[in-house]
Amino acid sequence: MKTVKQVSDLTGVSVRMLHHYDKIELLKPTKLTEAGYRIYDDEALETLQQILFFKELDLPLKEIKEIITSPHFDKMKALESHKKLMVLKRDRLNSLIELINKTIKGEKKMSFKEFDMTEYYNVLEEFKNVNKDKVIRIYGSVDNYNEFIERCKSKETEIAKEAIDHYGSIKKFTEALKKNLNNSLAITKAEQIDKFKQDCLYDKHPQLKDLYKKLTANLTKNPSSEEIQHIAGEITNIAKKDYEAFKTNMGDYYWYTMVKFYLEFPKGIDKVDKKYGGHGVSWLEEIDKKYGEGASKFIGKALKIYLGNYEPKIETLYKKLGSNLSKDPTSKEIQQIVSEIADENRKIHEDLKVDEGENHLGYMADWYLSKPTYIKAIDKKYGSGSSKFIGEALKFYAKNNK
Numbered sequence: 001m002k003t004v005k006q007v008s009d010l011t012g013v014s015v016r017m018l019h020h021y022d023k024i025e026l027l028k029p030t031k032l033t034e035a036g037y038r039i040y041d042d043e044a045l046e047t048l049q050q051i052l053f054f055k056e057l058d059l060p061l062k063e064i065k066e067i068i069t070s071p072h073f074d075k076m077k078a079l080e081s082h083k084k085l086m087v088l089k090r091d092r093l094n095s096l097i098e099l100i101n102k103t104i105k106g107e108k109k110m111s112f113k114e115f116d117m118t119e120y121y122n123v124l125e126e127f128k129n130v131n132k133d134k135v136i137r138i139y140g141s142v143d144n145y146n147e148f149i150e151r152c153k154s155k156e157t158e159i160a161k162e163a164i165d166h167y168g169s170i171k172k173f174t175e176a177l178k179k180n181l182n183n184s185l186a187i188t189k190a191e192q193i194d195k196f197k198q199d200c201l202y203d204k205h206p207q208l209k210d211l212y213k214k215l216t217a218n219l220t221k222n223p224s225s226e227e228i229q230h231i232a233g234e235i236t237n238i239a240k241k242d243y244e245a246f247k248t249n250m251g252d253y254y255w256y257t258m259v260k261f262y263l264e265f266p267k268g269i270d271k272v273d274k275k276y277g278g279h280g281v282s283w284l285e286e287i288d289k290k291y292g293e294g295a296s297k298f299i300g301k302a303l304k305i306y307l308g309n310y311e312p313k314i315e316t317l318y319k320k321l322g323s324n325l326s327k328d329p330t331s332k333e334i335q336q337i338v339s340e341i342a343d344e345n346r347k348i349h350e351d352l353k354v355d356e357g358e359n360h361l362g363y364m365a366d367w368y369l370s371k372p373t374y375i376k377a378i379d380k381k382y383g384s385g386s387s388k389f390i391g392e393a394l395k396f397y398a399k400n401n402k
Contacts, residue, residue, distance in 0.1 A: 001030065002045070004038040011048060012116050012156065026065045027051060050075065055157065117156055120163075120174045124149050127181045137191060166363035176355035192245035193254060201286055205242070211235050215299060216291035223302040232306040250351055253312045260315075262287075262300025314344045322382035322390055329393035338397040362398030365391045 008015045021027035022038065027048055029038035040048075047068065054064040128135050128145055139145040152159055163173035203209040215231045222228065239255060240246045246255050262284070287296040311319075321337045328334065342361055349356045357363065367374050368391030378387035 001039050001041055004029070004040070007040050007045065007048070010045075011052070012118070013048070013052075021048075021051070021061075024061065024065065026061055026068075046075075056161065117152075117160055117170060120170065120177065121149065121153070123174055123178045123181070124152075127178075131181075162363070165366065166359055167357040168359060172358070176357060179355050189245045189248075189254070192243055193258065196239060196243045196245070196258070197283055201283065201290065205238070207238055208235065211238070212291070212299070215302060216295045219292055219294055219298050223298060224305050228302050229306055232302040236303065236306055250348075252310060253348075256307065256310065256312055256315070259300055259303040259307060262296050263304060314341065314348065317341045317344060318390070319382070321393060322378075322386040325383060325385050325389045329389050330396045334393050335397055338393050339401075341394075342397065342401070359398055361394045365395035365398060367391075368394065 002010070004015055004018050007013070008018060018027070018038070022029060027044065030041040030044050031039050033039060050068055051064055054067065059067075128142065132142065135142055135145045139148065160170055163170050167173040167176055199205040200208055200212060211231055211234055215228065215235070223232075236255070239258075240251060245251065248254075284296040287299070288294065291299075317337060317340050321334065321341065338361070345356070345360060349360075368378060368387045369375075375387040378390065379385065382390075
């Protein structure tokens with residue numbers, strides 16, 4: 001028999017959530033002590049395990065309750081069904097499939113380690129304790145960093161799913177986190193780019209302050225006009241002169257990405273970085289607030305025109321991939337392009353010394369296929385249906401090149 005706290009520590013399900021499961025009669029405790037404390041036996045833990053399996057399939061709690069409380073519910077058949085669905089929907093969840101196989105074979109030992117994010121949080125805490133100055137530089141303050149950890153905990157199930165899908169297991173995800181947190185090169189580049197963004201927004205660079213003010217003085221002007229292009233050129237030259245990230249052998253790539261960000265992503269999309277460690281500030285919204293509605297797009301157009309024909313190889317490949325949506329995304333021709341994308345991604349990650357996981361393209365495929373804001377941006381860029389096409393092409397490649 002285990003207390004609610006012991007069950008929480010074992011499974012990673014919060015005490016608050018276990019109380020909620022009790023309230024909605026999804027998982028009742030085996031009994032209450034005279035003092036009113038909840039107690040759970042092995043049978044209750046087996047039910048909790050079933051609930052976690054169904055949650056992995058994104059079923060709402062109401063439906064899970066209807067399934068497991070049905071008089072026709074067959075645990076063994078349900079486990080077989082879980083296995084099939086997970087193989088189809090979660091190719092990378094091998095650890096969970098192995099757990100289900102063990103349960104089907106009748107092994108009574110129950111394990112919740114596949115859901116355990118404890119070591120992930122330990123790495124984050126260790127990084128804070130050892131690198132306080134770096135934490136303050138990246139997050140603004142230790143309090144901001146602590147808030148980030150709490151946000152992770154509030155979205156633990158979602159992060160665990162993505163971690164397993166992207167890296168193969170939470171253990172590998174945690175190892176990559178540790179490597180990336182201690183990667184001074186990647187952190188330095190991110191800090192340098194963030195410094196440029198913050199300097200532009202908060203007028204910390206006098207020349208950039210004046211140039212951005214001139215550039216956005218009249219948003220009705222033609223961004224390709226000689227006057228606007230002269231200003232765009234000055235901004236570009238200062239960025240490449242005063243910010244180290246734009247001086248490196250990948251400087252043009254970083255600058256292109258910076259410019260593309262203005263143009264392709266709707267306001268607010270940069271808030272997604274809150275889950276993994278960014279400040280969560282919607283930079284584009286702040287730019288529009290500072291210079292007027294539409295300013296971020298105007299700046300992006302002006303800088304993109306000044307860039308001319310330059311584009312990184314990875315961008316050329318994605319354009320090629322989305323150039324003919326009538327083709328079969330699984331065809332040899334399309335898969336060859338995806339193979340080149342995979343190689344180019346690998347080179348970029350090696351240059352940054354960043355571990356992006358063994359299933360980076362599979363993870364990105366899910367973004368193209370399921371993230372509404374991302375789909376909207378990609379379809380606008382390449383044409384209606386392009387996000388689905390690219391996602392299917394990446395997913396097929398990832399599945400067949402493990």
